[in-house]
Amino acid sequence: MKSKARTPVVEGAWKVVLKEADKSRVRKGKQDARGGAVSDVRTHDGGIVATVKTAGPERGAFHVFMPWLADYTGHSRDVAKWLARRPDWLAAHFAGEWEPDFIKFVTDNQLNLFPDETTWGKMERETKCTCNDWQPVCAHVLALLFHLLATADAEPLHVFRFVGLSVDALLDEAHREGAVSFAAERRTREQETAPTPAAQMSAQRLDEASQSNKRDLRNLIAHVEAVTPNGRLIPQFIFQTPGDSH
Secondary structure, three states, rough: OOOOOOOHHHHHHHHHOOOOOOHHHHHHHHHHHHHOEEEEEEEEOOEEEEEEEEOOOOOHHHHHHEEOOOHHHHHHHHHHHHHHOOOHHHHHHHHHOOOHHHHHHHHHOOOOOOOOOOHHHHHHHEEEEOOOOOOOOOOHHHHHHHHHHHHHHHHHHHHHHHHOOOHHHHHHHHHHHHHHHHHHHHHHHHEEEEEEHHHHHHHHHHHHHHHHHHHHHHHHHHOOOOOOOOOOOEEEOOOOEEEEEE
């Protein structure tokens, strides 16, 4: 069962942006998002688009565009390799939990999954809505934002949508890398067939392999060039693993 008391990681990170928005629009956007007003969310031309249907005096169906924090679309395979090496991150995603080491990985390596003090200006310049509000970051844009925040807090890998990556595609690619399914199959086989002492030794080897994977990941990240989340920047992911020339 998911804990209702946990701190919303993504919404907390977006406070730097939300504090700049009009408070009444923030309240309306959050209310509409919780009421299911946001639908047809998809990636399109450097951002995220959706339909926001609202009731009341300003009822209607409005089309909204919100820009990505950065453009990682050319690096989906690289991100999938990280996930394939960390089945605990995948397990946390499906459990609806933010794994502390994943948060540390994102922040330590300056990945553009969270906003900074420049994001509000970017949203004012680039967000669009078909409503008549004079404020670019209107309640409908904020409804889409709160919908995205809630989704990412509930299913952590959805945070990659803020940089243009599809979660389903990432998961498919991670499985193609083979690490997750192989590790699960090996654990099952050893638990079913090994006597107790051997099983204990196997568990020790698995733990050592897990620690080795973490060290390998840190080595890979040593080659990542940090980028500043300002527009559609492309990070330089360079992987050099045995037998892999990518």
